[in-house]
Each structure stands twice: as C-alpha cells, then as structure tokens.
Amino acid sequence: MKLQHTLGGLEGLGPVWTETRVFVEEWEKGIFGIHTAMMALSPQLPLPKTPSVFRTIWTWADLRKGAESMNPFDYFKYRYYEKWLGGISGYFVANGYITQAELDAKTEEYYADPDKPLPTGGATQIDERVIQYLVDGDSPKRDVDPKPLFAKGDVVRVGNPPTVEHTRLPGFLRNHTGVIEEVYPGAYVYLCDTGPDGVGEAMACYCVRFDPEELWPGNAEKNFFIYADLYAAYLTAPAELASAA
Known part of the structure; x- marks a missing residue:
C-alpha cells in the first residue's frame, strides 16, 4: 500500500x-x-x-x-x-x-x-x-439491514486488502487483532466502490477496540485503548483467517 x-x-x-x-x-x-x-x-x-x-x-x-x-x-x-x-x-x-x-x-x-x-x-x-x-x-447510511457478522465482545482480525487508489482502513491497524466494542445499526457505504479494497455495497460497520501494545509492542503507553470505526469488509474472525491460510 x-x-x-x-x-x-x-x-x-x-x-x-x-x-x-x-x-x-x-x-x-x-x-x-x-x-x-x-x-x-x-x-x-x-x-x-x-x-x-x-x-x-x-x-x-x-x-x-x-x-x-x-x-x-x-x-x-x-x-x-x-x-x-x-x-x-x-x-x-x-x-x-x-x-x-x-x-x-x-x-x-x-x-x-x-x-x-x-x-x-x-x-x-x-x-x-x-x-x-x-x-x-x-448520507452513507442505506435503508437495508444486513445481518452483522460479529457481536459486541467478539475478537476480530483486521485484514490487509490491496489498495490501489484509496482506502478507509488505517495502515497501522492492518493484520492486528481487536475486540468489537459496538455494532452500529443499519448499513453503510462509502459513496463509491473502492475496488480491491473491498468496500462497495452497503454493509455493517463496527467500532473496534485495540490495545496499543498489540499495535506497537514495547512502544506504547499503558492504560488506554484505541477505537476505530471499520467496515465489515475489513474484518474477519481469527480462526477463519487461520483456516484460510
């Protein structure tokens, strides 16, 4: 990227x-x-x-x-x-x-x-x-109701999709693990298709909590978390990722 x-x-x-x-x-x-x-x-x-x-x-x-x-x-x-x-x-x-x-x-x-x-x-x-x-x-919100793949408290793995022109996935979150903090109601798009990045049709969105120690091992402050709102296309269950590999 x-x-x-x-x-x-x-x-x-x-x-x-x-x-x-x-x-x-x-x-x-x-x-x-x-x-x-x-x-x-x-x-x-x-x-x-x-x-x-x-x-x-x-x-x-x-x-x-x-x-x-x-x-x-x-x-x-x-x-x-x-x-x-x-x-x-x-x-x-x-x-x-x-x-x-x-x-x-x-x-x-x-x-x-x-x-x-x-x-x-x-x-x-x-x-x-x-x-x-x-x-x-x-508004990017659409009047559809996709079934969320994850629930609050689920552990998820952030993917590493290819990006050509633009992405909504912060680079420092790629390939890292977080926890679903909130499942937002409804479905959202990004106003235009991002191609191989994966955001196209309306999909569920999540607030994901990350431990800074997971993101920057040995180089992070203690006692706080980082939160990111992410499209469903960027997330997978760790077990699914392992079996796919």
Missing part, C-alpha cells in the same frame, strides 16, 4: 505544521466551489432534475481517490487544494469533459495573461440545487 495510506503511528515523520486558515489563497475558494457544485449535480442524488452538462457521479470519495492515487512524492509535495485541483482536473479529462490538450492550452493562456478575467455564468436552477444539497447533505 502507498505511504499516504498509512501515516498513523508512523515514526520519524517530522514536525507537524497546522494551517489554521480555511483558505490560504483566493483561488482555493474556487476549487472548493467547483467540488461542491459537482457533488450537488451528481446524478445519483434524489434532487430535482437540473439542466447541466455534468452527467457523471462525483462524491467526496472520488475527490479522495484522485488525491491519494498520486505518486507518494507528488502527494507530499503539493498542498491540500493543489491536490484537489489535480484530482478534479484528472476527473474531467478521464470523463471526457475536456481533453488534456485543451486543458494544457487553457493553462498556458492564463500563464501568459494572469489578469485575464475568468469565465462567468451559471444558472439559477443550478445555484438552487447546490444550496439544497448543502442543506440536505448526502
């Missing part, structure tokens, strides 16, 4: 710098607005039909996939909204909204004249749909 998928518990990563400003540069507001409009216009949402050329699905998951599928050296080189820009641009090219040549030409056009006015426009109906989306949101 890629380095950017497994930062938790990594030693020697270096000092942590926290930026308190939501937007560091003015253009970042535009990127956030584009992403929000794409989510609001995504056709799978139960919102009124709205005239728009945007016809493909876009979710928070797609945004994260676009960033985390990057080469690790690029991932750590670029700032937060620069990764958003790259992921959104790649999505538009991959889905046929613009060609790479057209994107490159438009980029060079603004490099040559940075003060050139940006395009304006937008339909009232689109604005209204975006506002409704921001009010309603998009």
Whole structure:
C-alpha cells in the first residue's frame, strides 16, 4: 500500500505544521466551489432534475481517490487544494469533459495573461440545487439491514486488502487483532466502490477496540485503548483467517 495510506503511528515523520486558515489563497475558494457544485449535480442524488452538462457521479470519495492515487512524492509535495485541483482536473479529462490538450492550452493562456478575467455564468436552477444539497447533505447510511457478522465482545482480525487508489482502513491497524466494542445499526457505504479494497455495497460497520501494545509492542503507553470505526469488509474472525491460510 502507498505511504499516504498509512501515516498513523508512523515514526520519524517530522514536525507537524497546522494551517489554521480555511483558505490560504483566493483561488482555493474556487476549487472548493467547483467540488461542491459537482457533488450537488451528481446524478445519483434524489434532487430535482437540473439542466447541466455534468452527467457523471462525483462524491467526496472520488475527490479522495484522485488525491491519494498520486505518486507518494507528488502527494507530499503539493498542498491540500493543489491536490484537489489535480484530482478534479484528472476527473474531467478521464470523463471526457475536456481533453488534456485543451486543458494544457487553457493553462498556458492564463500563464501568459494572469489578469485575464475568468469565465462567468451559471444558472439559477443550478445555484438552487447546490444550496439544497448543502442543506440536505448526502448520507452513507442505506435503508437495508444486513445481518452483522460479529457481536459486541467478539475478537476480530483486521485484514490487509490491496489498495490501489484509496482506502478507509488505517495502515497501522492492518493484520492486528481487536475486540468489537459496538455494532452500529443499519448499513453503510462509502459513496463509491473502492475496488480491491473491498468496500462497495452497503454493509455493517463496527467500532473496534485495540490495545496499543498489540499495535506497537514495547512502544506504547499503558492504560488506554484505541477505537476505530471499520467496515465489515475489513474484518474477519481469527480462526477463519487461520483456516484460510
């Protein structure tokens, strides 16, 4: 798995710098607005039909996939909204909204004249749909009731599924054992399929308790636990794992 998928518990990563400003540069507001409009216009949402050329699905998951599928050296080189820009641009090219040549030409056009006015426009109906989306949101909970595989108190083993673009499984939990602390009611998805990572159709989710000594033997503080909310796809019973091996 890629380095950017497994930062938790990594030693020697270096000092942590926290930026308190939501937007560091003015253009970042535009990127956030584009992403929000794409989510609001995504056709799978139960919102009124709205005239728009945007016809493909876009979710928070797609945004994260676009960033985390990057080469690790690029991932750590670029700032937060620069990764958003790259992921959104790649999505538009991959889905046929613009060609790479057209994107490159438009980029060079603004490099040559940075003060050139940006395009304006937008339909009232689109604005209204975006506002409704921001009010309603998009819940990952689904109206199905899968039978939970585990119960509170069960010992479970975290798997090590392959990841290509994005995962919801922290790297430091892989191949470790924990205890089911809570079984959440209902079923949940991750807004888009994560491929070989295993999260697709709606499934049960669990709160799993981990002993830090299990995660970092000989290098953990005492008398506390770590809790993680995990999809069923990431968990198996230790005996089943042993028999499968």
